[in-house]
Amino acid sequence: MSVLEIKDLHVSVETDQGTKQILRGVDLTINEGEIHAIMGPNGSGKSTLAYTIAGHPKYHVESGSILLDGAEVLKMTVDARARAGLFLAMQYPVEIPGVTVTNFLRTAKTAIEGEAPPIRTWIKDVRQAMTDLRMDKAFAERNVNEGFSGGEKKRNEILQLELLKPKFAVLDETDSGLDVDALKIVSEGVNRAKANTGLGLLLITHYTRILRYIHPDFVHVFVNGRIAEQGGPELADRLEDEGYDRFLVPSNVG
Amino acid sequence: MSAASALSKSALKTVPAPSTSAAESVLPAGQHGIKEHSDGRFGYVPVQTRSDRFKSVNVADFEAVTGREAVWKHSPVAKFTDLTAGHVDGSRYPVESTPSPDISVEWVPRTDARIGTAGLPEERAAANAWSAFDDALAITVSGEEAKEITVTRSTLGNSTRGAHTIIEAKPFSQATVILQNTGGARLTENLEIILGESANLTVVSLQEWDDSAVHLANHFASVGRDARLKHVVVSLGGSIVRINPSVRLAGPGSDTLLLGLYFADAGQHLEQQVYVFHDAPKSRSRVNYKGALQGQGARTVWIGDVLIGNKAAGTDSYEQNRNLVLTEGTRADSIPNLEIETGDIVGAGHASATGRFDDEQLFYLQARGITEEEARRLVVRGFLTEVVQQIGSPELEARLQLAIEAELIGTDDK
Numbered sequence: 007m008s009v010l011e012i013k014d015l016h017v018s019v020e021t022d023q024g025t026k027q028i029l030r031g032v033d034l035t036i037n038e039g040e041i042h043a044i045m046g047p048n049g050s051g052k053s054t055l056a057y058t059i060a061g062h063p064k065y066h067v068e069s070g071s072i073l074l075d076g077a078e079v080l081k082m083t084v085d086a087r088a089r090a091g092l093f094l095a096m097q098y099p100v101e102i103p104g105v106t107v108t109n110f111l112r113t114a115k116t117a118i119e120g121e122a123p124p125i126r127t128w129i130k131d132v133r134q135a136m137t138d139l140r141m142d143k144a145f146a147e148r149n150v151n152e153g154f155s156g157g158e159k160k161r162n163e164i165l166q167l168e169l170l171k172p173k174f175a176v177l178d179e180t181d182s183g184l185d186v187d188a189l190k191i192v193s194e195g196v197n198r199a200k201a202n203t204g205l206g207l208l209l210i211t212h213y214t215r216i217l218r219y220i221h222p223d224f225v226h227v228f229v230n231g232r233i234a235e236q237g238g239p240e241l242a243d244r245l246e247d248e249g250y251d252r253f254l255v256p257s258n259v260g
Numbered sequence: 261m262s263a264a265s266a267l268s269k270s271a272l273k274t275v276p277a278p279s280t281s282a283a284e285s286v287l288p289a290g291q292h293g294i295k296e297h298s299d300g301r302f303g304y305v306p307v308q309t310r311s312d313r314f315k316s317v318n319v320a321d322f323e324a325v326t327g328r329e330a331v332w333k334h335s336p337v338a339k340f341t342d343l344t345a346g347h348v349d350g351s352r353y354p355v356e357s358t359p360s361p362d363i364s365v366e367w368v369p370r371t372d373a374r375i376g377t378a379g380l381p382e383e384r385a386a387a388n389a390w391s392a393f394d395d396a397l398a399i400t401v402s403g404e405e406a407k408e409i410t411v412t413r414s415t416l417g418n419s420t421r422g423a424h425t426i427i428e429a430k431p432f433s434q435a436t437v438i439l440q441n442t443g444g445a446r447l448t449e450n451l452e453i454i455l456g457e458s459a460n461l462t463v464v465s466l467q468e469w470d471d472s473a474v475h476l477a478n479h480f481a482s483v484g485r486d487a488r489l490k491h492v493v494v495s496l497g498g499s500i501v502r503i504n505p506s507v508r509l510a511g512p513g514s515d516t517l518l519l520g521l522y523f524a525d526a527g528q529h530l531e532q533q534v535y536v537f538h539d540a541p542k543s544r545s546r547v548n549y550k551g552a553l554q555g556q557g558a559r560t561v562w563i564g565d566v567l568i569g570n571k572a573a574g575t576d577s578y579e580q581n582r583n584l585v586l587t588e589g590t591r592a593d594s595i596p597n598l599e600i601e602t603g604d605i606v607g608a609g610h611a612s613a614t615g616r617f618d619d620e621q622l623f624y625l626q627a628r629g630i631t632e633e634e635a636r637r638l639v640v641r642g643f644l645t646e647v648v649q650q651i652g653s654p655e656l657e658a659r660l661q662l663a664i665e666a667e668l669i670g671t672d673d674k
C-alpha cells in the first residue's frame with residue numbers, strides 16, 4: 007500500500023520584487039486508491055503545490071518534506087520522481103516541437119519501466135486509450151501539444167496518465183476550459199485509470215463541476231498557501247453554495 | 261509557431277515580404293502575405309528580379325566586399341577577406357573517391373566545354389575562385405543503374421584555396437554523389453551540376469570540417485527535361501560555412517528537391533542562400549531546410565528565393581525553413597522570397613518558422629520520466645529526422661543520425 011505524505015511544506019518563488027512566499031505549511035497524506043480534491047481560489051497556491059511535487063526548478067522548498075513510501079521526493083530529480091510513480095497532469099501542457107505523440111509516449115513508457123514496452127501490446131494499448139478518450143488516430147503523428155486545442159491538450163494529459171500508470175497523480179485544473187462533453191470524457195479516463203491501477207489522486211480544481219464525475223473521498227479547501235479546512239464530499243457542496251468568501255482573509259483580497 | 265502562405269492560380273506579379281527572425285525567445289516568423297509588387301510607388305526601392313543579378317567570372321568585375329551587399333549582409337565578411345580579396349591557390353588538391361564503374365572522377369582543364377554552362381558567379385568570393393582555378397574536378401555519371409560514390413576532401417589544410425567542380429549526369433543516368441568534407445579549410449569554390457534529359461541525380465554536400473574551417477561555396481545546377489535533382493546540404497562542422505545552391509529548372513518537367521540540415525553550435529556561422537529558378541513549363545521544386553542552434557553565438561542564415569519565370573507555365577513549388585533553438589544566445593535568420601512572373605501556376609507557397617526548446621519543454625519531458633539528455637536528443641532527432649530520412653542513402657542516414665547526436669553532446673562540453 008503506497009502513501010504520499012506532504013509535511014509542513016513551505017515554498018517560495020523568486021520574482022522581480024524579491025522572494026515571494028507561496029506555500030505556508032501544507033500537510034496532506036494521500037493513500038493509494040484515495041481521491042483528494044483540493045479546491046481553492048485563483049492564486050491560492052494550488053499549482054505551486056502541484057509543481058513542487060513534480061519538482062519544477064522555479065519553486066524553492068524552504069522547509070518541509072514530501073515522502074513517497076518513506077522516500078524523500080524532494081531529493082529526487084524531476085525525471086526520477088516520475089519514475090518513482092508520480093505524475094502531474096499540467097494545467098497548461100507544453101508544446102514539444104519535433105516530437106510526435108507516438109514517439110513521446112514510447113520514450114516516456116520506456117523511461118518509466120526501464121525497458122521498452124513489448125511492441126504489439128503497446129500499440130494496442132495506445133490505440134485503445136486513444137479511442138476511449140475519443141482522440142482521432144491522427145493525433146498519434148502530431149507533435150506533442152502543437153496546435154492542440156485546450157481540450158485536446160487535457161485529453162493528451164489523461165492519455166499519458168492511463169498509459170504510464172503512476173502510483174499517484176496530481177491533476178492541476180484538468181477540468182478548466184473543457185466543455186461538458188470533454189469534461190465527461192476526461193473524467194471517465196481518470197476513473198478508468200483509477201479502476202485499473204488503484205492510483206491515488208490529488209484533484210486540483212477551482213470549480214466543483216468535475217466532482218460530479220469524479221467523486222472525492224476527501225475535500226481540502228486551499229487558501230493563501232495552506233489548507234484552511236478539510237472534510238468529506240459534503241464540503242464541496244458547501245463551497246458550491248457559498249463560494250470561497252468566508253475563507254478569504256482581508257490580506258489576501260486584491 | 262509557423263506561418264505559411266500558399267498561392268494557387270493568380271495573375272499577379274508578386275513579391276512577398278521577407279521575414280527575419282532572431283531567436284532569443286519564441287519567434288514565429290510572421291505572416292508572409294503575398295503582396296502586390298510595389299515598384300513605382302514612392303519611397304520603395306524596386307525589387308530586382310533574381311535572375312537579373314550581375315554575373316561575372318572575373319573577380320575584378322566586383323567591388324570589394326563591404327558586408328552591406330544583399331548577398332553578404334548576414335555574413336561575417338571581415339573574417340574571410342582572404343577569400344574575397346586575396347589571392348587564392350587554384351591548383352589541384354588530393355581527393356579520394358570510392359570506385360564506381362559508371363562514374364569517372366578526373367581533373368579537366370579550364371577549357372572543358374561544360375564549364376560555365378550551369379551558372380556564373382554573382383558575388384566576389386565565387387568570382388575569385390573562378391578566376392583562380394587551374395583545373396576542375398569533373399565527376400561524370402553515366403549508366404542507368406542506381407549507384408553511389410563518395411568523394412572525400414580531407415587534407416586541404418589552412419591555406420586559402422579556390423576550386424571548381426563539375427558533376428555531370430548524362431541523359432538517363434542515375435547516381436548518388438556524396439561530397440564529403442573534413443579537416444581544415446579556407447576555401448572558396450564553385451560547383452556546377454549538370455543534369456541531362458531524364459537523369460536522376462542526388463548530390464549530397466557534407467560539411468564536417470574542423471572547428472576553424474571557412475568554406476564559401478556556390479552550387480549551380482541546371483536540370484534538363486524530365487530530369488530530377490535531389491540536392492542535400494548537410495553542415496555540421498566548420499567555423500563559417502556558407503553554401504549557396506542555385507538550381508535552374510531548365511527543361512520541361514524538370515524536378516528538384518533541395519534539402520538542408522544544419523546544426524550550429526557555439527560561435528558557428530552556417531549560412532545557405534537557396535535559389536530556385538523555374539525556367540521551363542511543368543517544372544516542380546520543393547525546398548526543405550531544417551536547422552538546430554545551440555550555444556553562445558550560434559548563428560544560422562537561410563534565404564530562400566524562388567523565381568517562377570514567364571516561360572514556366574504550370575509549375576508547382578514550395579519552400580520551407582524551420583529552425584529549432586536549443587539555448588539562449590543564438591540567432592536564426594530565415595528569409596523566404598517568392599517572385600512570380602506568370603499567371604499560370606499550379607501552386608507556390610512558403611513557410612518559415614523558428615521554434616524554441618526551452619526549460620518548460622524540458623520540464624514537461626522530464627516529468628514523464630525522460631532524462632534531460634534523452635529529452636534533448638528526442639527533440640532534436642525528431643526535428644531533423646524528417647530531412648535525414650529523405651536523403652535516400654541508408655548508410656549515410658544512419659551515420660548522420662550519429663553525427664547529430666555527437667553535435668548535441670559536443671556542445672555540452674564547450
Ligand SMILES: Nc1ncnc2c1ncn2[C@@H]1O[C@H](COP(=O)(O)OP(=O)(O)O)[C@@H](O)[C@H]1O
Nearest residue numbers: 019021028047048049050051052053054055064
Ligand atoms: N513563477 C512564478 N513567479 C511569480 N509568481 C508566481 C509564480 N508562480 C506562482 N506565482 C504566484 O504565486 C501565487 C500562487 O500561484 P499558483 O500556485 O499558480 O496559484 P493557483 O494555482 O492556486 O491559482 C500567485 O499569486 C502567483 O501569481
Ligand SMILES: [Mg+2]
Nearest residue numbers: 052053097179
Ligand atoms: Mg493553478
